[in-house]
Amino acid sequence: MKTDEKIIERVLAGDISKFEMLIEKYQTQIFYVAMNISRNKDTAEDIVQDAFIKAFDKLQTLNERAHFFPWLKRITINLALNNYDKNKRIVDVEVEDSEVSFFDRLPDDSDPESIMINDELKRYVRLYVDALPERLRRVIIMREVEDLSYEEISEILNIPLGTVRSRLFNARQVVKDRLIKQGLTDSLVSRTAN
Amino acid sequence: MSNKVLSCGDFLKLLNDYVDLNVSEKESLLIGEHLDACDSCKLRVTNAIKVKKMIKSTYGVGASIIDVRSKVMSKIRNRDNVSVRSDKNVDLSSKIMSKITEKRKPFNAVKFSLSMMENYKVLSIAVATLFIITATIVYSQAESKKLMAARSKIESYALEHSSTAPTDYRASTNSIADSIGNGITPVNFSE
Numbered sequence: 598m599k600t601d602e603k604i605i606e607r608v609l610a611g612d613i614s615k616f617e618m619l620i621e622k623y624q625t626q627i628f629y630v631a632m633n634i635s636r637n638k639d640t641a642e643d644i645v646q647d648a649f650i651k652a653f654d655k656l657q658t659l660n661e662r663a664h665f666f667p668w669l670k671r672i673t674i675n676l677a678l679n680n681y682d683k684n685k686r687i688v689d690v691e692v693e694d695s696e697v698s699f700f701d702r703l704p705d706d707s708d709p710e711s712i713m714i715n716d717e718l719k720r721y722v723r724l725y726v727d728a729l730p731e732r733l734r735r736v737i738i739m740r741e742v743e744d745l746s747y748e749e750i751s752e753i754l755n756i757p758l759g760t761v762r763s764r765l766f767n768a769r770q771v772v773k774d775r776l777i778k779q780g781l782t783d784s785l786v787s788r789t790a791n
Numbered sequence: 792m793s794n795k796v797l798s799c800g801d802f803l804k805l806l807n808d809y810v811d812l813n814v815s816e817k818e819s820l821l822i823g824e825h826l827d828a829c830d831s832c833k834l835r836v837t838n839a840i841k842v843k844k845m846i847k848s849t850y851g852v853g854a855s856i857i858d859v860r861s862k863v864m865s866k867i868r869n870r871d872n873v874s875v876r877s878d879k880n881v882d883l884s885s886k887i888m889s890k891i892t893e894k895r896k897p898f899n900a901v902k903f904s905l906s907m908m909e910n911y912k913v914l915s916i917a918v919a920t921l922f923i924i925t926a927t928i929v930y931s932q933a934e935s936k937k938l939m940a941a942r943s944k945i946e947s948y949a950l951e952h953s954s955t956a957p958t959d960y961r962a963s964t965n966s967i968a969d970s971i972g973n974g975i976t977p978v979n980f981s982e
């Protein structure tokens with residue numbers, strides 16, 4: 598398989614058909630990045646297209662060609678955020694109470710790598726994360742899902758580092774509390790740091 | 792942060808940074824000491840990492856559900872901009888390339904013989920089917936001839952012995968019929 602650097606080199610040399618290889622390689626990941634912010638499949642697909650076209654147009658400005666993917670991800674996040682602000686739909690997700698204690702079904706294993714997450718648990722996690730105020734939701738998605746650093750989040754969202762920290766703290770706290778309410782027995786964990 | 796041992800409150804302030812691997816080496820040492828001694832905070836770390844993983848796994852990449860390749864590529868190619876001329880050159884070369892590869896295909900020997908085999912397969916299936924049908928008809932005709940012969944044998948046997956009227960003739964004809972084949976009802980001669 599060709600490296601991104603080699604593909605970009607060819608594209609910049611005029612063989613634009615090679616750009617298709619980059620689309621094929623990254624479209625799925627980029628789609629999820631867009632989807633997690635826009636929360637709409639059709640919007641996300643449009644964002645993915647726009648992101649690739651923008652990346653194609655700006656390809657010459659990319660200094661570190663090996664870092665094509667993180668760069669493309671940034672473009673996608675920015676497009677998704679702009680798009681979201683434009684449309685600003687209020688998605689009202691109701692948090693239902695359930696007697697199901699899905700936390701019990703997690704293997705009581707000290708190694709978090711071995712956690713198998715079933716579909717029902719995912720449904721709850723999505724429910725609670727999506728129910729967060731948008732300013733908190735964005736930060737937690739960027740941190741946990743897109744693996745962006747506090748600094749990168751601060752830069753993309755144009756908010757101070759301290760705000761990233763506090764939003765992330767609050768977002769995690771809320772999600773954790775909801776999950777604990779659903780059946781995690783140790784209430785110690787739900788206490789706040791302050 | 793002082794050089795002293797961390798309290799649970801001190802640790803909780805560092806929990807997020809700790810699970811995000813944002814702590815200094817010095818902080819990391821202090822945290823390690825605290826976690827060795829404090830099961831509650833150890834559990835807090837476990838749960839914080841659990842929640843992180845759950846979110847990552849929930850929103851992470853699953854199966855591919857979109858394919859924007861052709862859309863993006865045609866948008867890139869169809870725009871009116873400075874690079875249009877070079878785009879067209881590339882387009883042409885790829886068209887030529889695809890034509891060359893297309894031309895090659897019909898002369899592919901393997902493909903050709905495969906298609907012949909495909910024809911042969913159809914023919915051989917037809918022949919086999921015809922054979923099976925014919926064989927079935929011939930066999931069943933022979934079988935029914937056999938049955939008829941057997942039946943007339945039984946009849947003549949029964950007629951020959953009806954005067955002596957053996958008590959077990961019915962049973963004997965039954966067993967003969969059974970040995971010939973199923974479903975043959977022996978004629979009732981007693982009437």
Ligand SMILES: [Zn+2]
Binds near residue numbers: 798799802829832
């Ligand atoms: Zn502690």
